[in-house]
Amino acid sequence: MTPFWISLALVFLFSVLSRLFAKPAYIDNGIDTKFPKPNKFFVFLVMATLVIFSGLRVNIGDTYVYIASYEKNDLTWELVSSGKDIGFGILQMFLQSFSKDPQFMIFTVALITNVLIVLVFYNYSRIFELSTYIYITGGTYLISMNGIRQVLAASICFIAIKYLLNRNFGKYALLIALASTIHFSALIMLPVYFLVHLKAWSKYTFIMIGASVAIVFGFETFTSILFSALEDTQYSEYSTFDEGGANILRVVISAAPLFLAYIGRDKLRQEFPKIDYIVNMSILGLLFMIISTQSWIFARVSIYFNLYQLILISWILEAFIKKDQKFLYYCIIVLYFAYYYYEMVISLNMHYRSPILESLF
Numbered sequence: 146m147t148p149f150w151i152s153l154a155l156v157f158l159f160s161v162l163s164r165l166f167a168k169p170a171y172i173d174n175g176i177d178t179k180f181p182k183p184n185k186f187f188v189f190l191v192m193a194t195l196v197i198f199s200g201l202r203v204n205i206g207d208t209y210v211y212i213a214s215y216e217k218n219d220l221t222w223e224l225v226s227s228g229k230d231i232g233f234g235i236l237q238m239f240l241q242s243f244s245k246d247p248q249f250m251i252f253t254v255a256l257i258t259n260v261l262i263v264l265v266f267y268n269y270s271r272i273f274e275l276s277t278y279i280y281i282t283g284g285t286y287l288i289s290m291n292g293i294r295q296v297l298a299a300s301i302c303f304i305a306i307k308y309l310l311n312r313n314f315g316k317y318a319l320l321i322a323l324a325s326t327i328h329f330s331a332l333i334m335l336p337v338y339f340l341v342h343l344k345a346w347s348k349y350t351f352i353m354i355g356a357s358v359a360i361v362f363g364f365e366t367f368t369s370i371l372f373s374a375l376e377d378t379q380y381s382e383y384s385t386f387d388e389g390g391a392n393i394l395r396v397v398i399s400a401a402p403l404f405l406a407y408i409g410r411d412k413l414r415q416e417f418p419k420i421d422y423i424v425n426m427s428i429l430g431l432l433f434m435i436i437s438t439q440s441w442i443f444a445r446v447s448i449y450f451n452l453y454q455l456i457l458i459s460w461i462l463e464a465f466i467k468k469d470q471k472f473l474y475y476c477i478i479v480l481y482f483a484y485y486y487y488e489m490v491i492s493l494n495m496h497y498r499s500p501i502l503e504s505l506f
Contacts, residue, residue: 148497149489152198153281156191160274163187183273188263191277195259199290200252201499206291212247232326233294248501254293261300262452269306270459271417275477279455282485283398287495288448295448298328303452305334310419314338334449341425346410350425353432392492393438398484399431399451402458405473409464416463423460426453 163183202208218224220241225234240250263277270276280286289296301324308317317338324331343349406413406424413420430450437444458477462470489495 148198148499148502149495152194153278153485155194156281157274157278159187159190159194160277163191164273180271183267188267188273192260192263195263195286196252196256198497198499198502199259199286200255201248201501202251202290202497203248203500204496204498205287206293208251208290208293211293212251215241215247215250216245230294230326230328232323233297233328236327251293254297255289258289258293258297258300261304265303265306265452266455266459269456271463272459272474275459275474276455278478279458279481282481283451283455284395284485284488285448285451285455287489292445292448295328295330295445298324298331299448299452301327302331302334302449306453309338309341310422312342330446331449333446337426337429337449340429341422343421343425345421345424345428346407350428353428394484394487395444396431396434396438399427399434399447399454402454402461403427403431405461405464406457409461412464413460417460420457420460423453423457426450427457430454 160183163186164181166184166187167181168184169181203212215237220234220238222238225231225238228234236254237250240253243249262280266273266276266280285296302321305317305320308314308320318335321331321334324334403424406420406427410424413424417423427450430447430453433443433447433450437447462473465473
């Protein structure tokens with residue numbers, strides 16, 4: 146467990162320093178001193194820490210499956226083209242032309258995933274260290290070491306945020322199509338483009354929340370219809386998935402930032418006019434988390450949306466008056482730390498192994 150605490154401490158320290166040593170952000174009419182950009186050097190150190198700890202691991206989740214597959218299979222175009230999610234196969238085939246060491250593949254995927262995610266935080270988070278801190282303590286960083294192919298796809302979808310906010314569907318769709326070659330489920334982000342451009346907290350928001358609750362109560366009927374539709378696809382195997390539902394605490398964790406965003410919705414729109422798009426993405430993540438209480442497999446879909454919640458959290462303080470912002474900031478730090486301890490130590494009893502790092506310390 147010690148490596149997890151070290152990585153959390155380093156990431157938070159470098160993230161705080163990146164804001165303390167930030168430079169004003171330049172805009173068309175001069176300098177915007179209100180929302181300065183984080184210091185690039187310390188942002189690089191944040192990226193490096195996340196990549197090193199993730200990329201040098203040999204365990205956690207299905208990491209061993211990817212290691213065994215990379216070692217066993219000599220990937221050729223014929224083998225890759227006959228499999229599913231061809232983009233990931235091409236990536237592995239390319240990497241094998243340099244090295245058959247599976248650690249090289251794990252490190253490269255960790256590099257791409259974490260650099261893309263942190264780049265989005267750098268460009269769109271209001272308080273950079275809150276996004277990076279909750280990326281770890283909220284569990285997404287750990288998930289990136291478990292479902293590595295899906296989180297790689299999610300990170301590619303995440304950098305499409307620029308085109309989502311600027312309403313450029315063509316470029317947005319190209320990135321989603323690329324991500325879908327890594328993990329086919331990324332295609333869910335195409336219809337989402339049209340949903341999130343609705344005004345947040347409108348009647349449609351509450352209709353979607355009501356629908357997710359209705360699905361929970363009629364879950365057997367819902368899954369019967371869903372898996373009938375997926376019967377001839379690569380995801381038909383999930384119809385036999387039975388590992389229980391997600392912890393209700395994860396639903397609470399997903400709902401809490403949205404509750405605060407609702408309270409300060411008008412102020413948030415003043416500070417960030419396009420915040421509704423981020424809010425709607427976060428709401429969709431909450432809906433899938435609600436459904437996942439019946440079957441954990443639906444929590445995997447929420448990965449695509451939960452990354453947006455990390456941006457939303459970084460803006461929430463702007464919705465409150467100055468004297469309350471510091472109190473709320475420390476509440477977020479303490480409560481997410483408590484959740485991280487519960488999940489990593491009490492619930493999962495997580496252990497980290499890395500022969501490379503172990504040989505250094």
